[in-house]
Amino acid sequence: MSNKIVPTISSGTPGPLGVLHLPRFWQKLSLGAAGKLAEDYPACGQGYDQMVLDGLGLDKQALLDFVAEKKPTYIQFEKFVSENATKLNQTAVSQLNAAITGYQHTDETRQSILSSVGLPDGNPTDAVNLNNLDDWQGFHAAEIA
Structure with missing residues (x-):
């Protein structure tokens, strides 16, 4: 068995905010901050991770720092996102979700x-x-x- 973890939450899974990929992003960021993310996976990559950052207007470094320092539960992570995203509205979420499912x-x-x-x-x-x-x-x- 590996001491590194392959994330298995689907990018097609939303959390309570309705944002696809957000639960997976939290899992990857959390595993990465704990040194437990499988080597083939970036904690914050250029694909769906970047799409979420851009689509919601999130500051990458602030998000990385929050996860590393606070080790949030998923709900705490969503609260941070909802308090810090500059584009968290139904239109932005719908556009982001469409981009994720259409990729x-x-x-x-x-x-x-x-x-x-x-x-x-x-x-x-x-x-x-x-x-x-x-x-x-x-x-x-x-x-x-």
């Missing part, structure tokens, strides 16, 4: 993920579900196999 990996990435999990080229095609498969495969490899 597509390159064909090369899609084929690589499908191949690594033992599926033929085809479905799923969206990045959220492909990432889920990739996470579950990584979890299995690190913790079960």
Whole structure:
């Protein structure tokens, strides 16, 4: 078993604020701050993480510092987000959620993920579900196999 953890909360999962990816982002930031995030995962990457920061108008460093210093529960994390986001409104959340669900990996990435999990080229095609498969495969490899 690994002492590093593969995050398995889907980017397609919202919390009470209704923001997709936010629970996963909290999990990755929390694991990263604790030194427990699997090496292949950035605590705050350029994909969905950056989309959330930009889409909600959050200061990256303030968020990183808050998680590192306070080690918040998810609800405490959402409270920080709601108090510090400059664009937290229904329009911004809807646009962000649409961008997350609509994101597509390159064909090369899609084929690589499908191949690594033992599926033929085809479905799923969206990045959220492909990432889920990739996470579950990584979890299995690190913790079960």
